[in-house]
Amino acid sequence: MPDLGPLWLSLALASVTTIILLLVGTPLAWWLSGTKSRLKPAIEAVTALPLVLPPTVLGFYFLIALGPASPIGSFWMRVTGDALTFSFSGLVVASVFYSLPFMVQPLQNAFETIGRGPLEVAATLRAGPVDAFFAVAVPLARRGFVTAAVLSFAHTIGEFGVVLMVGGNIPGKTRVISIAIYEHVETLNYGAAHILSAGLIIFAFTVLLFVYGSRSGNPVHVR
Amino acid sequence: MSASERQQLLLRVKVSYPGFNLDIDQEIGLAGVVGLFGPSGGGKSSLLRIIAGLERDADGQVVFNGEEWQNGSTHVPAFRRPVGFVFQDARLFPHLSVAGNLQFAQSRRSHDGGIIFDEVVSALDLDQLLHRGTQALSGGERQRVAIARTLLTNPRLLLLDEPLAALDAGRKREILPYIEALPKRFGIPAIYVSHAVSEIASLADDVVVLEEGRITAVGPAVDILNRDDLQSSAMPSEPVSILEVRVAEHLESLHLTRVDYRGQHITVPIMKSIAAGDSARLSLRAGDVVIATAEPQGLSVRNMLSGNIIAIKPRPDSAFSTVSIDIGGSTVRAQLTHHAVEELGLAPGMPVFALIKTASFDRNV
DSSP: OOOOHHHHHHHHHHHHHHHHHHHHHHHHHHHHHHOOOTTHHHHHHHHHHHHHSOHHHHHHHHHHHHSTTSHHHHHHHHHHSSOSTTSHHHHHHHHHHHTHHHHHHHHHHHHHHHOSHHHHHHHHTTOOHHHHIIIIIHHHTHHHHHHHHHHHHHHHHTOOHHHHHHHOOOTTTTOOHHHHHHHHHHTTOHHHHHHHHHHHHHHHHHHHHHHHHHHHSOOOOOO | OOTTSOEEEEEEEEEEETTEEEEEEEEEEESSEEEEEOOTTSSHHHHHHHHHTOOTTOEEEEEETTEEEEETTEEOOGGGSOEEEEOTTOOOOTTSBHHHHHHHHHTTOSSSSSSOHHHHHHHTTOGGGTTSBSTTOOHHHHHHHHHHHHHTTOOSEEEEESTTTTSOHHHHHHHHHHHHHHHHHHOOOEEEEESOHHHHHHHOSEEEEEETTEEEEEEEHHHHHTOHHHHHHTOOSOOEEEEEEEEEEEEGGGTEEEEEETTEEEEEEOOTTSOTTOEEEEEEEGGGEEEESSOOOSOOOOEEEEEEEEEEEEOTTSSEEEEEEEETTEEEEEEEEHHHHHHHTOOTTOEEEEEEOGGGGTTOO
C-alpha cells in the first residue's frame, strides 16, 4: 500500500481552494455578468490567463511574488512566522489563481443565462440588490455553482507545474498526489505510480461524467 | 391619501432609444385604470419601465403624488418605489412554487396591513394552484399568479405592461374580468399598457395616447378612442367604435346580456362582472358592421341600430370607405367597400340601419 499522505494533502488543498474560490469568484463572476464597464474584457482576459499559460510561468512568478524577499512574502513571514513559498499556504494562494477560470467562467455563464428579467421582477417585489442576489440569482444559478465548484476542485487536484514550482516536494507539506506520482516514476517505483495514476484517471472521469451528465438533464428554464 | 382624492403622476422624460426618442412632459391624473395606448414600438413599455425605476439611464422627472421618484441626481431605486409591475411574460420565479412566488412578495412588503394574502388568492382564483410548480401553469394562470404576486407587495400604483399580449383570445377573455375588478376591489390606481383597442376600451376609464415617443392625446376613453384623427394614426389597421352602454339585464339562460345604447338595445355575450344598471364600454370593429338602407327581414343578426350617416371617408390605398353613422348623438363606424357605398347610393344625411352580430362583441369583457 502506497503512502496515502499525498492523497489527503491533495484533497485538503482542493477543498480549501474551492471554498476560497467560491467566496472570491462569485462576486467577480456576478460583476462580469452585469457590467458594461470598459474594463470587462481586460478582467476577463486576466481571469482566463491560467488556461493558456504554461504552469511554469505562473509558478515562476508566484515563486518570486510569494518569496521571503517580496513584500507579500515578508509580510506573511512577519504575521505567521512561516514562509509562504514551499508551504501549504503558498500552494493555496497559487491554486486559487491557477483554478480561477474554472470557477468564474461557469458562474458567469450561469448568471448571464438568468438575464436581467428575474432580477427586475425581484426589484419590483421590493427585493434589494443583495436580497435579490441570494433569493433569486443564486438558486437560479444552482447548476452553475455545482459545475464551477466541481471543476475547480478537480482542476486543483490535477495541477502539477505550479505546485512543483511554488511548493517543491516536501512530504506532508507540499507533496500532493501529482508530485508523488512524479517522485515514484523518478525512483522507478512504477507499482505505486500506477495505483495513484489509475486512481486519478477514475476520479477525473467520474467528475467529468457528473458534470456533463447534470448538464444534459433538465436544464433550468428561465422565462 | 384617501382613494377619493385624485392622484397625480408627473412625467418629464427625454430619452433617446435606437429608433425613437421618448419626449414626455405630462401630468396624468390617476383614477381607476388609465390606458396607455398606442402603436407598438411607440415607447409605451419604456415609459412604464421609467416609472417603475427599471431604466437607470433615463434622464427626467417622475413625481408620484408629490413624492420625487426621479429628478436630476435623485433616483429612487426600483425596489424602493411602491409600484407593482406586471410584465408581459409573467416572469414567475421558476425555482419557487406558486405559493413561493406569492410569499416572496408578501414577506418583503414594507409595512403590515393592506392587501391580505387570502383575499388576493380568492380574487384571482388561485386556491387550486398554490402548491403547483410554475412550469405546469397555462399562460392565463401564470399571469393571474403574477398579478397576485404584485398585489401582495401592497403597491400604491399598479403598472401592467401588455399583460394579455402573450395570451390567445380564450385566455384573454378568461383574465380580463380579473384585471377589470382590481382597481375597485383593492383601491389601487393602475396604468395599463396595450396596443389593443378592445382591451383599452373595456378596461380604461381614461386614455393616454403615445405615438412615436410623444403623448398625442389624453382624456376619457370614449372620447379619445372615438376621435377620427387618432383612428387613422394610432389605430391604423381598422377603424373601431367605442360604445358606451348601460347594462339592462343579464339573460342567464341564454348567456346573453342586453345593454342599452342611446335608447336602443344591443345583445352581447354575457358580461357577468358588470351589474345591471352599471355602464360599460364595448369596442366594435368597423368591419363587423353591416349597413342596410331598409329594415331587413329574416336575418340572424340580433342587433339593429337605426341612425343617420354623417360622413363617408374613403380610406386611401384600400378597397374600403369608413362610413360614420350617428346613433342618438354617438358614432358607429362601418367599413364598406367603395363599391358597396356606390351601389347603395349612400350619402351623408341618409337614414340607415347598422347591423351587428352579437359575436362581434365576443372579444369584449
